[in-house]
Amino acid sequence: MKILIVEDESRIAKRIKRLTRDILGDALQLIIHINTLHEASIYIENNSLDLVLLDLNLNGNSGFELLSKAVSESFHTIIISANKDQAITAFEYGVLDFVPKPFNRDRLEKALHKTITTEKNNEGATKFLAIKKRHRIQLISVEDVLYIKGAGAYTELFLADGKKELHDKSLEKLEQLLSSSFERIHKSYLAKMSEIKEIIVESGSKYIAELKNGKRIPIGRTKYKDIKAKWF
């Protein structure tokens, strides 16, 4: 696992490093500490990572710009910050967890645990999905997303206005962030349950979900029972 710590307090960065090594043990391949937003931004662009631990207030500058960049990437982001009042906004951006300072080993372990398992993010507060456009990051409201299709390491977001956008996060990671309103109905599909009009059973035990806009997406055979029990 490759982890980047963005933190301008050297003592705290050391503490995060030490505790993370301790918690992850051999699973940790690389842990690196950067203390400015600018350098962190460059590093994110040029290296592959599995997790970023980000402080939102670095050298007097707000880390939200870096945050929107980070959440558009394939990896998860966890915020470690002193300003608890920024937690709600951070969750809206789609971070996996928000660890308020001061924190102990248990709290950090809980946060790191979310990245290892596919445990769902219970907060369910994600309001935006950040997608990479040329030279900029665009925030898409979760409300506008009808369903998401996995496409290898990437995902395709199908929007209410008919557009399709690419996202760098895997379907599994998005499922973690969007668990409150979306359901994994198929190994390649994540659908917003409120958009499903009806479930059609076709011959040969084929299950199809028909959306309000008429679009049909398949439901996995193994998923059908769970979904039916939970939603209908």
Place this chain on the structure above:
Amino acid sequence: MNLRFLTNFLLICFILLITSCSQSPVFKEYQTLSRIGDQQEWATKNWNDDGWDKRKPIVEAGEVYWTRTPIDILKAPEPLHPYAIRPYIYGEYEVFWDGVLIGKNGNPGQEVLLGPEGKMLTTFILPTHLSQEGEHILAIRSSLYYFPDHVGMRVDIANYDDLLTDRLIETSYMHIFAGAFLIASIYFLFLFLSDKKEYPMLIFSISCFLFFVLNLTEFITTYVPIHYAYHHIRLEIKGVLMFSISFLIPLYLSKQFPIPKRKISLLIYAGILLFIFFIKHNFIDFTTRNMALSMWFFSFGITIFGIYKKMKGARLVMLTLFLALLVNFIIPFEVGIFIGFSIILLGMFYLLSLRIKEQRLAYQTSLVQSTRLRLELLKKNIQPHFLMNTLTSLIDWIEESPKKGVLFIEALAKEFDLLNQIENQTLIPISQEIALCRTHLEIMEYRKEINYSWQEENIDIHEKIPPGILHTLLENGITHSLPQEDNSIKFKLIFESNTTYKLYTFLTFASVSTEKMKDREDGTGLKYVKARLAESYQEHWKFSSEPTDHGWKNTIKIYS
């Protein structure tokens, strides 16, 4: 409040106006004839005065002369309510009505011998049997020792009671105003004494007082007998009072509505007033009228400027000026001038109350501001970014190296203690502020593991400085700087002073951060510094904050 006062005042004016116009005259006065000389027969009703002079006689001091005036009584008096006559004459005289001596005022012809006797205003009852409808003859034997060139003759005939009480009523009304302005004068004098910078209050107080004295001077003849020989003293006093008031009102207005080239304009205006005061000095009515008029025009000019510049209260003052003018068109000058002045003074009063309100608001704002600054200082060490980061580091130190953790806690305790000591002060010794900065650096060293160093140059430990401002600049320096290659950041405080100013230069030596510094320009930190400086030094300070090759440079200049 002021406006209600104004309406009441106008109501009273209106009543006065009505009462003064309500009675139609009961007599008609014909051409007065005069003759120098002295014969008792000249008093008789049917004396042939064909050869007498229609012009005013030119008499020598003390010379006796006679005047004969035919008067028609238009309506006989009601029974038991006799008519009376009141001559407005300079000199000592005897009054004959249809040949009968009905009264005397002093001793005509014997003024030197017997000394001044009599008074300016006297009222004589007309015998009922001689005041029937028809033609009568008023003969007056008089002498004018003191001002022989002031010969004049005018009479008033009316019901005896009315003649006596009308002027008393008028006087009492005017004295009510006089009293009000005396109290206003004393009140604003006290206000001025409590704050000696408030010159408009002093000017207003003096204006009110002068107006009070002018009012007394004008109406004193009603109840204090003055011999005509001393009458000019009263007139001179009146003239001087008019002059002063005519100067003070525009002076006051020019303070409230500062016009360009104020001093020169006022000097020229004073020159014009002096010119009016000294030409035709003996015609006091002419002088007062012209002075009042110049005052009106000059005040008008200043107020126009005030309105043009949209200054508060200018419109109301303009209104009072027009009201004063209007009053003087419809009321005789002697009364009108007082009412006019009263209205203008009320306008000035309103301006003062506006200013007092402004001051009160400013004071309240400053109180709120002080409290806000105090809270901001207190908040420094409990705002989450400082506190939570410190606590996180502290936990780590305790886990890793408990002994150092204890030292860290001690440094933290010291900073809290210092902040507590300075929390409710507006100026603290520089040594205390420096101690605060040093402790803060100690804490930050534990947190950031950067070698911070503090240097001072030429510090005078007796100097005082608003609390927390260097601390704020230091915080900025720590937050926005990256360490130099040897992992150090250096801060240096330099003090210089001379006779005109004291200068603190606060330098940060660090490698220049590549981060954008959006909020550096006027972030909350610098706002705090500026607000503290304004609180303690008003406008007498200058603050700058700019990047340099070696890091950052702040300067605080305090003018003495």
